[in-house]
Amino acid sequence: MVSDSMDSRKAAILRAVVDEYVNCAEPVGSSHLARVAGIQVSSATIRNEMNLLEHEGYLIQPHTSAGRIPTDKGYRYYVDTFVNDIGDSDVLQFKSVEEFFTKAHGALAEMFSDTSRLLTNLTNYAAVVTGPSPETSLIRSIQLISLDPKRVLLLMVDSKGAVEKKVLELSDEVSESHLEMASALLTKKLRGVPLGSLVEAEVSGNPELDQLCVLSIAALKELQSETESVYIEGASKVASAFDAVDTVRRVLATLEQHFLVVSLIRDVLSKGQNVAIGSELGIEPLAECSVVVAPYVVEGERVGSIGLVGPTRMNYPKVLAAVNLVSAGLGKRLSEG
Amino acid sequence: MVSDSMDSRKAAILRAVVDEYVNCAEPVGSSHLARVAGIQVSSATIRNEMNLLEHEGYLIQPHTSAGRIPTDKGYRYYVDTFVNDIGDSDVLQFKSVEEFFTKAHGALAEMFSDTSRLLTNLTNYAAVVTGPSPETSLIRSIQLISLDPKRVLLLMVDSKGAVEKKVLELSDEVSESHLEMASALLTKKLRGVPLGSLVEAEVSGNPELDQLCVLSIAALKELQSETESVYIEGASKVASAFDAVDTVRRVLATLEQHFLVVSLIRDVLSKGQNVAIGSELGIEPLAECSVVVAPYVVEGERVGSIGLVGPTRMNYPKVLAAVNLVSAGLGKRLSEG
DNA sequence: CTTAGCACTCTATTCTATCGAGTGCCAACG
DNA sequence: CGTTGGCACTCGATAGAATAGAGTGCTAAG
The missing domain is CATH 3.30.450.40 (GAF domain)
Structure with a gap:
């Protein structure tokens, strides 16, 4: 990244490019800006500034010899800077x-x-x-049940007795015993936790168990979002x-x-x-x-x-x-x- | 329209055209059909039949020298005839x-x-x-209120006291006295009628009154649909x-x-x-x-x-x-x- | 009635030439 | 030294011409 010195004129030009592009949906060129926007310098000067803005990552050209359009970074600057106006x-x-x-x-x-x-x-x-x-219900227990070698059904029972379910798609096969261990582990760790405040799974050492735990917690989070x-x-x-x-x-x-x-x-x-x-x-x-x-x-x-x-x-x-x-x-x- | 004699072979061809077009989204030609479909005649024969089908309005060509696609009438025949299969x-x-x-x-x-x-x-x-x-509520009264010369507010009070409203856009200006007459007329005719079973407005002689009644009833129908x-x-x-x-x-x-x-x-x-x-x-x-x-x-x-x-x-x-x-x-x- | 053959039509594709918007750079200017 | 007019250059977009090929309708023969 180049030395980001964003003087007020460059900012004004960036702003004008965003405004213009939002309006017209077409790449905006230097001469167009010189005409339209309230910027009292020549198109050549604008070109220079735009060049800098491009190198600093605020603008890009879809192709040589088209005008420029804002990058995500350009929009971000626009939003952060001008929104208060x-x-x-x-x-x-x-x-x-x-x-x-x-x-x-x-x-x-x-x-x-x-x-x-x-x-x-x-x-x-x-x-x-x-x-x-919905009123945050607490997790009571979690069960993992094998459907076929690579698919597992997650069952969650909450404090009110409601049952929610979700199918996990695994990348590797997992044994029955691992499923049981994971079920026990998850139930122990998550019992009494409100669905809304799940944190990331901590590592348990065993990679297969970890995969199950991570997937399960992700699924539980999805569940929460789904019931909203x-x-x-x-x-x-x-x-x-x-x-x-x-x-x-x-x-x-x-x-x-x-x-x-x-x-x-x-x-x-x-x-x-x-x-x-x-x-x-x-x-x-x-x-x-x-x-x-x-x-x-x-x-x-x-x-x-x-x-x-x-x-x-x-x-x-x-x-x-x-x-x-x-x-x-x-x-x-x-x-x- | 030409003498619609739809023998079974023509029907089979029409069916094949629809099936093929539904699959591929591209106009289907005679030789393509001869190959693919289970029709045991030459492409030339299929061409003749397709020609007839076109004249009878079941098929059209998007342009000369493209295959054919079904018209709405073609689809209609297909649905009515083959759906039982x-x-x-x-x-x-x-x-x-x-x-x-x-x-x-x-x-x-x-x-x-x-x-x-x-x-x-x-x-x-x-x-x-x-x-x-929703439980069909009965119309209790109807009021038309002038908003501006060409816009009228329709108020409907139902048997449970709920008020529904809707703005009517008129093509011609209407006088206050007409509005009052229409209000009275509509209330008299529609009182006790369930919203769900409105019939078309009968003619009352006066064209301006009729316009109001027709529009009002249309609006009431919309109301019913909106609450569903x-x-x-x-x-x-x-x-x-x-x-x-x-x-x-x-x-x-x-x-x-x-x-x-x-x-x-x-x-x-x-x-x-x-x-x-x-x-x-x-x-x-x-x-x-x-x-x-x-x-x-x-x-x-x-x-x-x-x-x-x-x-x-x-x-x-x-x-x-x-x-x-x-x-x-x-x-x-x-x-x- | 069916079908092979053929001339014809017309779209889609490809290629080329041209146009022009917009750029980067440079030299001149205040 | 920042600003600006000038200019050569790039490259997408547009238009035109040429070509290929899919599909047709018609005709004549089986």
Whole structure:
């Protein structure tokens, strides 16, 4: 990496590139910027700066002799730096959100799916709303049962007697005795632990046992995410956001795996972030997507979260404003009712 | 239209064209059929027959010197004629459906969305499950209130005191006095009628009043559809079914309008059909789609329905088998619980 | 009635030539 | 020394021309 000296002019240029690219979806060139943006230098100077920005990893050229587009790092800088400039955006939007929440009524589930629809309509991206987590039940016991040499059924019984199950796919065959040992070990370690607060498996020495434990804990985490209620709306917006039908398919297929989306949102929030960009998501099929999330607060407690999924080339200011507005509105509404 | 004499060989050829096109998604030519299908005549003969089938409207050529693809009419004939040949399809599928319903558990809503997911996974098309209609409430009164010259708010109060509202968009301006007359007329005619069994508006003589009545009744029907619970899954399957991203967007946007989907399914069933093909749907953005539906029966009563939405180039035998299997399973499961 | 043969049509593919947006570099300028 | 106009260069996108081949309709013979 080159000496990152980000003076204010370079920052302004980076910002202009992001804004322009978000609008037009086409690589933006130096002369275009000189004309459009409020930057009072010649295109040659802009070219120099863009060159630097490229070497520092904020921009790339899709091919020589095209304009430039922001990298994930570029978007990240944009979000971190310029987001504070943004007031709560349009008044129009503000009013319609307020109106929505004063008129909203009906059951909780309806409230959430309506909120999800509101979000997707406000922003034209796909929206996610997670409901409050089910009361955290405690793990009582865990059983691993062989289905065939490489597939194992995980049974979890919780403190209320509910049984949840999940199939593990192993990479290597495992003996019955190992299964029994792992069952005992997991039950001993996890008994009384709430499903919501699982930590990583500690190493037990034996590699085969470890494999089982790691897989089991991963499966338990999935279970938790699966039992959470999720409302996702706006599939058609995904189809508008990308022009490769293949990307659309990949993204939609991923969004249909609710537990993935839930744990994605959880991960982002747990890092204290509210934006995750492209590769930062760590989910290959969503490499071209960004996620903007916010928790909503009822009686001082974060009970759930809302989020938007769109292309990395996303209108961050607008989306951040929408997410903040809606999460505040939702929290307030739920605190009253 | 030419003298439709559909002898058995022509029917076999039509069938083979549909089968082949469903598989390969490419126009099928005469020589290809002569090779692949179990038809023991030369390609020249097949060509002659295909020519006839085209003139009779069962097939078309996308362009001269491409193979042929079925028209909506072609699919219709295929479905009406050959569907009885089809046993309950794969045993594998049968078993997995049975297994699903013996293991199924959880709340009603969960049951429906799981069923929807089952359907979409079995078939690789988008699935729709409608829950039981809410207890049919009776209309108590109807009020039309002017918002601005061309927009009117319809208020409906039902027998339980619940208020539902809907905005009507008029093509012509309407006077206050007409609104009052229409309100009175509608209330008189519809008082005590269950929302579910609205019939078309009868003519009252006055054209302006009629416009209002027709619009109001349409709005009330929409209201009914909107309050029905719907579970739609498989957006990503839509993205796989079409290769024009624009078509994908259109179809997904339409599927997101739940009331449209619900009334579509209702319409198909009310005609005693269970398949609607392309233009038969009467919904422009779904012109390239087909819908296969089945009601499910609990304690002798049709309480809801399930359906699949895919491209007209859909695997009808498989989908019909799946729909029948699942509706039977769902009905049985709900009758027990 | 069926079928082999053939001329014909028209899309899809490939290749080439051209255009132009955008760049990097350099020399001149304030 | 930062800024700017000028310029040669690169490379994708677009348009046109040539070719290949799949598939047809028709005709004449079996």
